Amino acid sequence: MSEPHGCPGVRELLPELATGALAGDERASALAHVEGCAACRRELAALSRAADALLLLAPPVEPPPGFEGGVLARLGTDAGPALGRRRRRSLLPRVPRLRIAVAFATAVAVAAAAGAQAVRWQSADDRELARQYRQTLQVADGRYLKAVRMTTVDGQPAGTAFFYQGNPSWLLVTVDAAPADGAYDALAIDRDGAAHPAGTCQVTSGTGTAGYRLDVAVAAVAQIQLRSRTVPAAVLTGVPR
Template sequence: MAEPSGCGQAREAIPELAMGALSGEERAAALGHLADCPACRRELEEATRMVDALTSIAPAEEPPPSFESRVLARIAEARRPSLLRRLTPYLATGVVVGVLAGGFVWNATEADRRLAASYRTTLEVADGRYLTAAALYSGRELAGHVFGYQGSPSWLVFTMKKAGGPYQAVLVGVDGTTTDLGRFTLTGRQRSWSTTVDQPIGRIAEIHLRRADAPDMVAGFHH
């Protein structure tokens, strides 16, 4: 395997990456390099440990007395399948990897397994951020999936079972507003498309894929 290049640029980016402060494009570029470079991954781990250590110095402060009971009530209320369990089938196939590594085309190849390493690092760095998925239906037929990542910026990635289009992606918010996310066409082996979104992922009710010759394909997000 060729010697990975771009260590210099990645090292520049690592402190901000560990702090979760890097923008989408820079983050994608750095993660792309990290996937191939164990030395930079170790650097990132070290930097993440530093960030953890710094996080721990915030002064402790007792919350209001009802805090504990309110947390327990929320947990009792929220007893439903966890996001992680809902995501597990997708994680196992490595589909989500594409989103985090920059949204390029996903193929079930060895590259996936290499990228899985960067995916794990990303989750570690972005721990606690929102990551979710919704099935995309054409009528009653499963047409693909939409993955949502809450970060800065937030991302959506579409993975489709078949090439096709053109599609116009439209976001429907929980407040009923619609936002045009752009158009895409998938040809040849390309099965995915991604975009950044301004809205928090938690405010998305549905994603529609409009097409000329048939009703919208729809993915419903249940938060």
């Protein structure tokens, strides 16, 4: 835990916090201070108003015809018309390509295996599973592991997202029945509606796996989305409960 900043230290950081340029420990520590300090909160609000006002300067441009209909279609069906589904694959996910330290990658693999078992082999001995789960969390001082089913726009199961709350927190997605191949951008939408990019998942023959560090608390994630870069309607979503 980093030492919390006092008012003078945090005042220095508030302009960056208001623009969104503050990251990591400094951001967490500044937010923690602002939470309990009315004076810094007022200062941050004033800076944020100025930052938001800058957005007013972007020149308005009328979008192409059909824009409004496009929005309504996305609202009506959640993500446009459903695509034809590919054949279901039962192959194990390919080796995850993790962009993180080896120790972390090991923790991911151990936890993902435990999580996959929890989903796929529900008849497995519960006590053994619980033991594995505890051990998994102990490996990296984790708080909890959560599995969320991902579905296509027409509600078909398409994969699983594993959330791990720890230090660092991470997300691992395994897709086994995606409606289209290619790159999918993963987004963790928080409860304020802000989307946090959570990496890219390459899908081949409907299957793919990707693991990434999460820069948002698992409890704050309202929805996880995987969006195809090439096929607009190929969107997989999962809602943590």
